[in-house]
Amino acid sequence: MIALGRPLLADPDWPLKARQNRAEDIRPCISCCQGCVGNIEKGRPITCMSNPQLGRENELPISQPQAARKKKVLIVGAGPAGLEAAHGAAVRGHNVIIWEKNPTVGGKLQLAATPPGKQEFTELLDYMERAARKQGVKIVIGKKADVTAIKRFGPDVVVLATGSRPVLPAQLKSGQGASFIPATEVIDGNKPIGPTVAIVGGGMVGLETAKMLSSQGHAVTVFEMLDDIGTDMPAITRIPLLLELKEQGVKLLPRTTVRELSAEGVSWEHERTHGVLKVDTIILATGEKPDDGLQRELEGVVVQVYLVGDCKRPGDMPAAIADAYSVGLEI
Template identity: 45%
Template sequence: MKLLTPIQIGNLEIRNRVVMPSMTNNYTKDGYVTQQMLDYYEARARGGVGMICVEDGIVDFPIGNNAKNPVSIDNDKYIPMLTKLSTVIKKHGARAAIQISHAGRRAGRVSHENGCMEVTRGMIPVAPSIVGHPFPGHVVPQELRIEEIEGIVEKFGQATRRALEAGFEVVGLHCAHMYLCGEFLSPWANKRTDKYGGSLENRLRFVLEIIERMKKELVNVPLICRMNGQEPEGGNTLLEIREIARRLQLAGVKAISVSTGFGAVLNERDFISAEAPIGTPEGCIVHLAENIKTGITIPVMVGNMIRNPEFAENVLLENRTDMITLGRPLITDPDWVNKVSAGKVRDIRPCVSCCQGCVGYIAKDLPITCIMNPVAGKEGDLSMQPVPAEREKKVLVIGGGPGGLETAITAASRGHKVTIWEKEQQLGGTVLLAELPPRKNELKKIRDYFSHTVSQLKIEVELGKEANKELIKAFKPDAVVLAIGGQSITPLIKGIAQNNVFLANDVLRNNMTLGEKVVIIGGGQVGVELAELLGEKGVSVTVVEALPSVAGDMSSAVKVLLMFKLEDYNVRLLTNTLAKEIKANGVLIERNDAEEFIEADSIVIAVGSAAQTSLEAELKEFVQEVYAVGDCLKPGSILGAVHDGYKVGLTI
């Protein structure tokens, strides 16, 4: 495979064409690399990747921070831990790179919880112009003075020196995602009238000065640059972007990493975000890399939504790019490259671009994890590593959803004899319903992976088998795991027993026809995704939500696309609204201290689910070990179910 062949960046050979790009993980402490971060990156280096580009090293901490807990490289005190980081990466044959950055105006994010600018520790951010970042909760920045610009150029130079002293073999300059360098490059953010603004030549000046300063430190060490392949209206055109890349090569850059987007909640239609959430086409920005590649001769790398090895190989064979940046898939499965090399592609844990544990956790200032990888960020935690069972146990898992399947796989891999009972005719549980709304069919990859792994481990599966106390007792298990899912909540609303009232899960499961007008009570993820599904079919939909906003349980990267679709289908979203009474022809609601009647053919209840724990107590009478995982224990997400299942699988 071309994907696995070496390539040169400058004078440095990379063992294959897979690059782990910079991704914030929130594992640092006060700017320092931590043991958690060392373990995380070492696992990916051990997994066979060609080069790892460590997340943004901030050249001016904290005013240049891109997140609440970034890596800092603005002081020599950080060098020892950075040295440990480059060492663990190189130890396994991967090349160690670090991207250095200043977040500019994007640093000025106000916390939803306390109204403080926690990212910058209260400092007002800086930018080329007094133009705020177009995200909710961002403050207007200060415009940089000439002497301040010169000072930042020097900070990039000093950061480069520290990177080399720490043993990094490649240094990256972050000019993408509308951080400070990208802000200077783009007329969308740069409104200056001096030598740093106006013409493309002037807008390039800041970045070229930084490169010139970095090159004084970079003796025989390649410099790579990450840049946006597209910008929104008012930004650089595709021709200007191609010219920027050409000028970067002339300035001494040895490779270009192509990205896009300015964050997860840019409300601009048809603009591809850096997060490329679920439903985004595979290879969604390869054409942007091609545009850049036509004007330069140095290697180009691209990713954003490349996860399938066959697709990656074809992109390389067609010469549309030279290298593949593999981000979130390496969070999900650190051994992605090794598995491809061994011909075990079906063994790869799939990234489904759900943006829950990665982008979603970053937005909450939490350390990242992954819906499909409970060990992400816990690679050094011995309690999270599977060890052979002391003795084989007969384990019965009741329920073939994500929590039950993860439990079964983990327990079986440790040497237990595992049987799954599933009342439906196929495995999947909640995933079967979650994959039905528009753009969510990628979730089927979760089912495919689990089914394949269950087969590989020779776990016995009995479909169409509903468990009860007598059957379980006759089976004589040593351990029972309840993974039977939650029970849909029916709220106390007058008239809810009407025959025109249905539960959301039943509507999805049975593909029900509900008439021309539908009211959905509950505006969480299930409710709004069902609203889109019905709207797509031409149904007039109203969503009634008691909270101030809908889809509060969704990652903003995924939510933004959904909200566009709800707008397209004229879905009416009523927040801060209570359903008072259901009648045969509609719903009486209360909002803004006034009542309103909404006509409807059908009313759908989507207010969540409750735990089902009654069987657990009964089983403890005759089974020594009884566990509950997923929604039957505590209603939540697929992420919670998988993580619960993994921990129980380690415990049995």
């Protein structure tokens, strides 16, 4: 006897696909708890990172209807939202191509799979890429999209899934000689990091970065202006992560606002005290803004332009994938 819990939320057809020996077609549960347990904790209906139909059965058709007119659809960006929109549009019969400027697919989903203990996220990325390709989606990597190239290609529809960029919060001054690295660039492992590190922002991204760096031997301090740490995470994943960080000696400082970055380190305020922490590397995990510049440039060039994922509204990945699924149905 095999008992399944969350995997049936991610894919209700799990038993059928298993019986048909189609393991590669099973949408995987990646144990993220962001859509299911996370929403139960907030008193909201459950959703699922892997299954954008879950919790929306009353508003979505059971199977995707074929499009009345086949269109040439260009998706810019092969992150999770781009792959989902591409798959949905291809299922409905459109001719779909993805241009990805990076040498690999995955975007934020690939980054999310990088910190220790998050490797299951790779299973979802592999599934999404495989599912899109199976539906005939062509994926071109290392291809940058600009207006000239898009005009030359001549699509009927463009879906921008170009992600987001880090943003410096308004209350944070960057002094002379200050330098910092966005957390996303740290996670992909291409930046040199000093022995002592300050992470500004104690949400999920900041904490995952802290875990990764402290397990590599860096001394890490996390500053968070809110009353608590990791408030954007479900308790089921937040509590074990906080315990691990404590064991690894990471300093977590809630209710502590970083006011200024300098060449020496960070100036902080906590209630009526303040000080400067000297560190070798400052990392920002303080939020992102949409990377949507191409939308304005495409006005009057392409009639139908959609924005999906972080490029529409930076936020949580289950919402980005669900939104992209809806766009796939709408094209």
